[in-house]
Amino acid sequence: MLRRIFRAFQAVIDWKWGLLGALFLGTVVFFINADHGWQHGLSAGIKQALYTFFFGGFVLKIGEQLVTKPRNRTFAITAATVVPSVIAISATFAVHSLRGTPEPLNSTLPTIVTAVPAFFVLAIIKGRRRSALADSRRVEP
Numbered sequence: 001m002l003r004r005i006f007r008a009f010q011a012v013i014d015w016k017w018g019l020l021g022a023l024f025l026g027t028v029v030f031f032i033n034a035d036h037g038w039q040h041g042l043s044a045g046i047k048q049a050l051y052t053f054f055f056g057g058f059v060l061k062i063g064e065q066l067v068t069k070p071r072n073r074t075f076a077i078t079a080a081t082v083v084p085s086v087i088a089i090s091a092t093f094a095v096h097s098l099r100g101t102p103e104p105l106n107s108t109l110p111t112i113v114t115a116v117p118a119f120f121v122l123a124i125i126k127g128r129r130r131s132a133l134a135d136s137r138r139v140e141p
Contacts, residue, residue, distance in 0.1 A: 011061075012058055013053075013054065013057035013058050013060075013061060014057045014060035014061050014064065015053075015057055017056075017060050017122065018052065018053040018054070018056050018057025018058075019053060019057075021052045021053070021057075021118070022050070022052040022053035022056070023049065024114075025048050025049065025052045025056075025110050025111065025114070026046065026048045026049025026050075026052065027045065028048075028110045029041075029044050029045045029047075029048040029049075029107045030042060030044065030045030030048075031045075032044070032103060032106050032107055032109075033101065033102050033103060033106075033107060036102040036103075040102050043101075044096070044101045044102070044107055047096070047101065048092075048095075048096075048107065051091070051095050055088075055091060056088060059084045059087050060084065060119075060122060062083065062084055062087070063080040063081070063083070063084040063119055063122060063123055064080070064122075064126045066079045066083060066084075066123075067079070067080035067123045067126045067127045068126065068127070073127065076123070076127060077120070077123045077124060077127055080119065080122075080123035080126070080127070081116060081119045081120040081123050084119045085119050088111055088115045088119075089108065089111055089112055089115055092107075092108050092111040093105070093108040
C-alpha cells in the first residue's frame with residue numbers, strides 16, 4: 001500500500017528537486033521576513049517550503065513532460081523553462097499575498113530570480129536523459 005502511494009506521488013511530483021527547492025527557498029523567505037518577528041519569518045518560510053515541495057515538484061513534472069514530448073529540442077527546452085516559470089512565479093506571489101506574509105513581493109523575489117535559470121537547467125538535464133533513453137532504445141540493424 002505504501003509503495004503504491006509512493007509511486008503515485010512520484011508520478012506527479014519530482015520530490016528530489018522539490019525538496020532541494022523547499023529547503024533553499026524556505027530558508028531565504030524566512031530571513032526576508034524575520035525582521036517582522038521570528039514567528040512571521042517562520043510562518044512565511046514554512047509556507048514557502050511546503051508550497052515549493054508540493055507545487056514546485058508538481059510544476060517540475062510539467063516541465064519534464066514539456067521537454068520530453070516535442071521533437072524540436074529548442075522548443076522543448078523553451079517551453080519547459082517558460083511555462084513552469086510563469087506558473088511558479090504567479091502562484092508564489094498569490095500564496096504570499098493571501099495572509100500572513102508581511103512582504104509578499106519581497107518573498108516572491110527569490111522565486112523570480114531562481115525560477116527561470118533553475119527550470120532551464122532542469123530542462124536541459126531532463127532533455128539529455130530523454131535523448132540518452134531514446135538512443136538506448138534504438139536497435140542496430
